[in-house]
Amino acid sequence: MARRNLFQPPAPPGPADEVATGDLKPRFPNTGAMSGVKSTLKDLSSNAVREIPVDLIEEDGPKDRLSFSDADIASLAESIKQHGQQVPIMVRPLADKPGRYKIVYGRRRLRALQTIGMTARALVRTLSDEEAILAQGQENSHRLDPSFIEKALFAAQLSDNGYDQPVILDALAIDKPMLSRMTKVARTVPEAVIMMIGSAHGVGRRRWEELADRVKVSSADLVQVVSNLNLDKVPTSDDRFARVSDAISEIGKSANITKSEAHVIVSSDGKTLAEVKDTPRALTVKLSKADTPEFTQWMRDNAEVELKRLYEAWKSGQKSG
Structure with a gap:
């Protein structure tokens, strides 16, 4: 049965800030940690949005996007200057640092606000680590379109930080087989190589898995190999993926030829x-x-x-x- 989005801010998003959530339906079960989130935020629409200086908000924690381009941040900052911050971010108080907060979601908005020196319009919620991760995951499933590799790295970060598998599955709205595939890629392809490629929105699970399979049998220093490809001159992350994939494929062919020489x-x-x-x-x-x-x-x-x-x-x- 469809349920309302627990994290929909009270102020309707405007076209100049970010894409509206529309009528997308959340995919999280009303069980476990999500019940606690629902209880905590059941009256969200009646709570006021607060103005918080951006230098009081910390950004550490698992990241669901690889990076924000300077052009993307500059464009959003200009939009906020002209039309205001239409969509609040969400933060939670830091118990060990009174008066300071930790970002739950809205990192891109926060970065744009930092560049122009504006205070942040924020929803302040006291959430556990699990509830914050679920809030972040649900918000991103509606507002963003993370690529396969971004979600795979996010899942790996959550696992490394000790989150239980059910929480990871709920946060990403995926099943166990998909989590296994994401983990395989994130653990096999060096993170430094992934960061050099970027989000690669046009590259799906199958091609990332094929790349991971080729990486697994390669004995080369892949980070060094990729560093020599001058990827900073390749305009799109999809093209960077293709160049890296071709390079690793050639390494595999050379290794097979060497092994087969009599x-x-x-x-x-x-x-x-x-x-x-x-x-x-x-x-x-x-x-x-x-x-x-x-x-x-x-x-x-x-x-x-x-x-x-x-x-x-x-x-x-x-x-x-």
Whole structure:
């Protein structure tokens, strides 16, 4: 059954500040920590918005967006200068720092207000860590459109900070299989590489998973490889992703070629005895009938005896070692 958005600010958002939430329906269950949030904020519409100096608001905590571009912040700041801050941010008091607050949601608005020196219109709520994360997640599910990798990093941060899985699932409105996929990508692709790529809104889960699979089998210093790609000159994060993906793919191809190159064994009289090829599936020894036909015939007749002898010699060496 549809439920009202617990975090919808009392002042209707204007077109000049940010995109309105409209009639989007929240997807969070009315259980667990969300019940506490509902109880705390049940009369939200009747509570006044407060004016708080921006230097009293701290921004630490799990971030749901990779970055804000300077142009994006400048555009929003100009809009706020002209039309005012239409949509309040949400903060919670810091118990160990009286008079100071911690951002719950509205980081982009806060950054824009900081650039122009305006006080922030804010909803002040006393929330637990879990309630604050759920509030942040629900607000972003309505107001923002986080990319797959932004949500994956957010989920990883929540896990690292000790949040239980049900809280993470509710905060991101996802199921366990999707959380597993997000975690796989966030844990496999170096965060430094992700930060250099950016949010990549046009890149979905499948392509990020493919990149993670290629990263997993690569032994190269990926951060150094990506640093050499001059990504700062690539205009969009989707294009940066493509360049990184191509580079890591080439590393994988080179590694496979190296592994598949044959090692040639030459006798003391200069004859090619065999080629040894190491592949992911097998070690292959190929004898040359052209260069040493008699030895090849002898090896075929004595292969079982000789291989068993070599195996026993190897076992003996293992024991003595």
